[in-house]
Amino acid sequence: MSWTDERIDQLKSMWEKGLTASQIAEELGGVSRNAVIGKAHRLGLQSRPSPVKANEAPKKAAAPRKPAPAAAPAPETSRAAAPAAQPAAPRHAAAPAPAPAAPAAADAATPQQPAAPQPRIISVGPGGFLRQGPGDQQAPIPPAPPRRLVPAKPSPEIADKTSLLDLTERICKWPVGHPGEPDFHFCGEPVNPGFPYCVEHCGRAYQAQLPRGTRRPPPPLPFGGPRVR
């Protein structure tokens, strides 16, 4: 899968909506969680409450992930070299810190600036578009971007059945019932590690090969077994 404009748009939308990278990856399909995060960063979408981000500016530069193989202790000008030149990544954008205007004249007579950098309250509507408050004029909101509303498919969670959308790497994918039927769902138990099914269903999926003659009639297979044409 490649990052088409559409998929990028979906990514942005969902990212801004606060969906996790995993959810986005799952929704887009064909990409990993890492791919989503990587793309998000490359797009400049940034800053999302990260569990690993609490710490800030430790005196020691972040430990290099990979100690240079076995050479060049030289001042490697790697990617993270730029100290503070361009409008690089604003680590913590906010920080209004308006220059303390009147240093000397401490006259309390300057009610000019209420100094209230009101945090913009933005809510997100379905589809990921941003709502504005009444007074929030920001004229050129996206000039009617062709933002497509994403179908809210996992909305009506049907019972506690494990649906196709609930399947993950570690959920038993043994089908129960038949596709198309109203109550068709998947087993949903934790898998037998290394297999797509839980222990119980592995037992049904993988039968020991018995010696000829002692074969037992094959157990029912998912979907009624291989179709014979």
Next chain:
DNA sequence: CCCTGATTCGC
């Protein structure tokens, strides 16, 4: 264990 996002770096 599971999850999360951030970062690096070979491709």
Next chain:
DNA sequence: GCGAATCAGG
């Protein structure tokens, strides 16, 4: 540009 591998916190 991409994303797997890795790190690191919850």
